[in-house]
Amino acid sequence: MDWQTELDETSAALAVFREDRPATGAAFTAMHRAAMGRDGSMTLREKELVALGIGISKQCVDCIGFHVQGAVKAGASRDDIADTISVAVLMGGGPAYMYGVRALEAYDQLVDGA
DSSP, X not given: OOHHHHHHHHHHXXXXXXXXXXXXXXXXXXXXXXXXXXXXXXOHHHHHHHHHHHXXXXXXXXXXXXXXXXXXXXXXXXXXXXXXXXXXXXXXHHHHHHHHXXXXXXXXXXXXOO
């Protein structure tokens, strides 16, 4: 999978949906900003890693890509991503293991391939 292409295509599809249902798009964006918009007791890096772990355990490919990007922008390393995968595997079993490997693939392509 080409992760950058996947995320670009998803972003384009989301833009189309937001034109059709702007209230839904705006509400989701507001919720995202409320949860991730500032450091509280958790840093943005930590929040992105939690979101990544949930994306892995819920088997959401696009969530994985977007939260790998977000975690990297917030200062996460490849080791941080790998630790997050380990916790997600603990909580999500075999399917999380398979999707976790995809998260490392995303990291390698989006960071090292950039």
